[in-house]
Amino acid sequence: MTKPTTAPPHRKKLMHTWPLLTPTVGVLLLWAFVPLAMTLWFSFQRYNLVDPTISGFAGFNNYKFLLESPAFLLSIVNELVLVGAVLIITLVLGVAFAVLFDQEFFGRSVARLLVIAPFFVMPTVAALIWKNLLMDPVNGVFAFVARSLGFTPIDWFTNYPMAGVVMIVAWEWVPFATLILLTAMQSLDRQQVEAAKMDGARGPQILRYVILPHLARPMTIVLMMETIYLLAVFAEIFVTTSGGPGNATTTLTYLIYLRALVSFDVGGAAAGGVLAVILANIVALFLVRTVARNVDL
Amino acid sequence: MCTLELRNLRKVYSNVEVIKGVDLTIKDREFVVFVGPSGCGKSTLLRMIAGLEEISGGDFMIDGVRVNDVPPDKRGLAMVFQSYALYPHMTVAENMAFALRLAGVPKPERDERVMVAAKTLQLDALLERKPANLSGGQRQRVAIGRAIVRQPKAFLFDEPLSNLDAALRVQTRIEIAKLHNDLKSTMIYVTHDQVEAMTLADRIVVFNAGKIEQVGTPLELYHNPANLFVAGFIGSPKMNLIAAEVRSSDGRTSVLTLEGGSLFSVPKALVPGQKLTIGLRPEHIAVVAEGGMAGRVEVVEHLGNETIAYASIGAAQPLTVKLPSDSDVRIGEMLHFASRGQTASLFDEAGSAIMSPSA
Ligand SMILES: Nc1ncnc2c1ncn2[C@@H]1O[C@H](COP(=O)(O)OP(=O)(O)O)[C@@H](O)[C@H]1O
Numbered sequence A: 001m002t003k004p005t006t007a008p009p010h011r012k013k014l015m016h017t018w019p020l021l022t023p024t025v026g027v028l029l030l031w032a033f034v035p036l037a038m039t040l041w042f043s044f045q046r047y048n049l050v051d052p053t054i055s056g057f058a059g060f061n062n063y064k065f066l067l068e069s070p071a072f073l074l075s076i077v078n079e080l081v082l083v084g085a086v087l088i089i090t091l092v093l094g095v096a097f098a099v100l101f102d103q104e105f106f107g108r109s110v111a112r113l114l115v116i117a118p119f120f121v122m123p124t125v126a127a128l129i130w131k132n133l134l135m136d137p138v139n140g141v142f143a144f145v146a147r148s149l150g151f152t153p154i155d156w157f158t159n160y161p162m163a164g165v166v167m168i169v170a171w172e173w174v175p176f177a178t179l180i181l182l183t184a185m186q187s188l189d190r191q192q193v194e195a196a197k198m199d200g201a202r203g204p205q206i207l208r209y210v211i212l213p214h215l216a217r218p219m220t221i222v223l224m225m226e227t228i229y230l231l232a233v234f235a236e237i238f239v240t241t242s243g244g245p246g247n248a249t250t251t252l253t254y255l256i257y258l259r260a261l262v263s264f265d266v267g268g269a270a271a272g273g274v275l276a277v278i279l280a281n282i283v284a285l286f287l288v289r290t291v292a293r294n295v296d297l
Numbered sequence B: 001m002c003t004l005e006l007r008n009l010r011k012v013y014s015n016v017e018v019i020k021g022v023d024l025t026i027k028d029r030e031f032v033v034f035v036g037p038s039g040c041g042k043s044t045l046l047r048m049i050a051g052l053e054e055i056s057g058g059d060f061m062i063d064g065v066r067v068n069d070v071p072p073d074k075r076g077l078a079m080v081f082q083s084y085a086l087y088p089h090m091t092v093a094e095n096m097a098f099a100l101r102l103a104g105v106p107k108p109e110r111d112e113r114v115m116v117a118a119k120t121l122q123l124d125a126l127l128e129r130k131p132a133n134l135s136g137g138q139r140q141r142v143a144i145g146r147a148i149v150r151q152p153k154a155f156l157f158d159e160p161l162s163n164l165d166a167a168l169r170v171q172t173r174i175e176i177a178k179l180h181n182d183l184k185s186t187m188i189y190v191t192h193d194q195v196e197a198m199t200l201a202d203r204i205v206v207f208n209a210g211k212i213e214q215v216g217t218p219l220e221l222y223h224n225p226a227n228l229f230v231a232g233f234i235g236s237p238k239m240n241l242i243a244a245e246v247r248s249s250d251g252r253t254s255v256l257t258l259e260g261g262s263l264f265s266v267p268k269a270l271v272p273g274q275k276l277t278i279g280l281r282p283e284h285i286a287v288v289a290e291g292g293m294a295g296r297v298e299v300v301e302h303l304g305n306e307t308i309a310y311a312s313i314g315a316a317q318p319l320t321v322k323l324p325s326d327s328d329v330r331i332g333e334m335l336h337f338a339s340r341g342q343t344a345s346l347f348d349e350a351g352s353a354i355m356s357p358s359a
């Protein structure tokens, strides 16, 4: 900000800023770096909750063990499939709803409230409702509709477990995307749309040349925020498939849970945690790079 | 070639009639200005012409063909919006070429037409810029350029100068007048500013509350306002409108008693006892030695090129008088005012002109 070398009053001011910064920095350290440091520490330890005799420095064995297990690679693939699919669905539906609910129609405010509502349902409840009321192959609403139309009901969590989980998580996150994009739609200059109409643009072209460029920035915000939360999706998997059948829906996050609280292998789980942090950073870096290239922010 | 014909056009927004039956024919190459106070429906009517607003009733014809249900781009009209409405993520060149691109015009031709338009508007150095990096005046020119590139049958302008500062407004006004002269195409221009209307128009259409009050050349409106609304709207400073009653009439001239008690004679036979309103333009009033309307000067404004004095003559509104710049009237001075020549307008109780001076 200011050059501390020039005027003495400035130097005096700068000297007095650290007491103000200390609490924030201190809390930040406690909040973020202590858990990270502990995770790093445990990841190099032999540490099992049910067997106290296993102890001591493990070197890279926890990592080696994890990286060599077939479940690990699959969990990363699952993680990326889940995050990718949900991002695509929420962005596509989010844009569609934002454009739709931006139009004037009777009962618009009620409709807007309803489309936002799933956001306020907690993940466990949402997953339970979907699993038992909607997607159940015998008693579910989907099965009922399928049967009354003459189709065989789909047993989602047996045959298409990942699709089932994606559906639930997407349902939870479409409202967020809609909310952000709808707000952005309201700041779109109507005269721009009219100018495009005068220039001969029809619906799809208005979307392509006016609306989507206008929404590019909020869409990247949705993309980044959702990615952060989607990498940590847990309750939906826990409630519906418990990572199965087999490892079909075991994401990295869920794998860490399995290691820590099913196998009680804290060392291995911590190693998974460290790898998850690395994965999240790679994804974030990749996103920021592509976004920065495609959108002049 | 472009003649626009409005036949009894109406616009209703959920039971509220905003445009209440407008009949108007706009001739080929004519520069027509719609003027009226804010909220009177000028923009709505322009948008109905553009095709952006549905027409609730009546017929709109372009070159004799009814186009009520023709979509905006098929009407062959181009519009310059008040907010310019440039596409922010496109460069100036892309903005100007957008309509051609959608119409499938090949790129070389597109580039050439953009270049020609850019040259006439001195935009050729800015073609690769984004709208965010342009000044207000430059954005305005891009918006006009985008319209020119399409080679439309007619141009529609909706208050195009209202976002510019005063100096730029005058300059751009002159450029638009020049443009009309060069392109020789039909133009409709909406404004609430009567100075813009007077300076640009071949014909002015004065609107009030969704209806046409009067159509005419700037000078016709100035000299022969059809009613009190037009009289008060056209001209700056505003015409003095004073309530009056006919005191006596001898068959050729009549003497009026003005509000406040002054007497005023007009060369017109009127019925004694009739109540009316007399309109006197500030620039048509002179200071005389005696007689006429007596009034005490309350405010004096020295504008350099002229002096405006406001004198109380006992009426509700002070009398506005435009005097030469070297006039030495003082506040508190008692003066006598008379109209110069036969330049007074008379309006009946309903507000319609009953006599206008032969200009
Ligand atoms: N979409 C609309 N719904 C209802 N009333 C409208 C709408 N658009 C404009 N109006 C009304 O129509 C009238 C004319 O508006 P407008 O044409 O914008 O006036 P102007 O351009 O002369 O200032 C105003 O009273 C305005 O409130």
Ligand SMILES: [Mg+2]
Binding pocket: B042, B043, B044, B159
């Ligand atoms: Mg307007």
